[in-house]
Amino acid sequence: xxxVSSGNPSEHQxxxxxxxxxxxxxxxxxxxxxxxxxxxxxxxxxxxxVLSTDRARAEIGTGEExxxxxxxxxxxxxxxxxxxxxxxxxxxxxxxxxxxxDRARWRALAAEHGAAPVAVRLRCSLLETLRRNxxxxxxxxxxxxxxxxWTVRTLTRRRLRRxxxxxxxxxxx
Ligand SMILES: Nc1ncnc2c1ncn2[C@@H]1O[C@H](COP(=O)(O)OP(=O)(O)O)[C@@H](O)[C@H]1O
Ligand SMILES: [Mg+2]
Numbered sequence: 282x283x284x285v286s287s288g289n290p291s292e293h294q295x296x297x298x299x300x301x302x303x304x305x306x307x308x309x310x311x312x313x314x315x316x317x318x319x320x321x322x323x324x325x326x327x328x329x330x331v332l333s334t335d336r337a338r339a340e341i342g343t344g345e346e347x348x349x350x351x352x353x354x355x356x357x358x359x360x361x362x363x364x365x366x367x368x369x370x371x372x373x374x375x376x377x378x379x380x381x382x383d384r385a386r387w388r389a390l391a392a393e394h395g396a397a398p399v400a401v402r403l404r405c406s407l408l409e410t411l412r413r414n415x416x417x418x419x420x421x422x423x424x425x426x427x428x429x430x431w432t433v434r435t436l437t438r439r440r441l442r443r444x445x446x447x448x449x450x451x452x453x454x
Contacts, residue, residue, distance in 0.1 A: 329371025
């Protein structure tokens with residue numbers, strides 16, 4: 282079974298046969314800010330509905346960086362993801378996925394809808410991640426990037442499988 286291959290997400294396939302409807306995929310991106318998550322998701326139709334918590338913050342709050350709007354933004358993304366999964370559509374969560382509680386939330390949502398939770402780690406060196414972060418209009422404080430990059434870097438495949446992800450993929454960006 283392949284949800285997203287390490288380099289080529291177009292190899293994405295559903296499983297299922299006979300009269301059983303195929304399971305939807307709920308992909309959870311895992312990467313520090315600046316890695317290139319949103320860029321990677323762009324124009325990849327095979328990812329299904331790409332739902333960004335940054336964009337939801339901008340919709341609900343004062344902008345993508347509005348941390349005060351985080352809880353409401355996550356709720357909005359969850360509600361939208363639930364609608365897509367209920368309709369049998371794949372969903373990709375464009376967020377850092379660095380905190381265990383966030384990953385648990387998305388897995389619980391997948392379970393509610395019989396979808397397969399998949400972790401997709403996007404990999405980029407720390408120096409390049411910091412460079413990319415500096416190059417864009419909305420910069421995240423460098424210390425936050427470094428901390429999250431390290432958290433993601435030390436997150437093992439085994440740990441993610443144990444948490445309950447059906448598949449874990451690594452993609453270089
Ligand atoms: N593969 C890449 N090569 C070079 N620059 C990239 C690449 N992917 C993204 N970027 C640039 O890095 C910056 C951060 O990318 P973005 O997709 O917004 O990251 P994230 O969503 O992970 O925070 C943007 O300016 C983007 O244009
Ligand atoms: Mg982004």
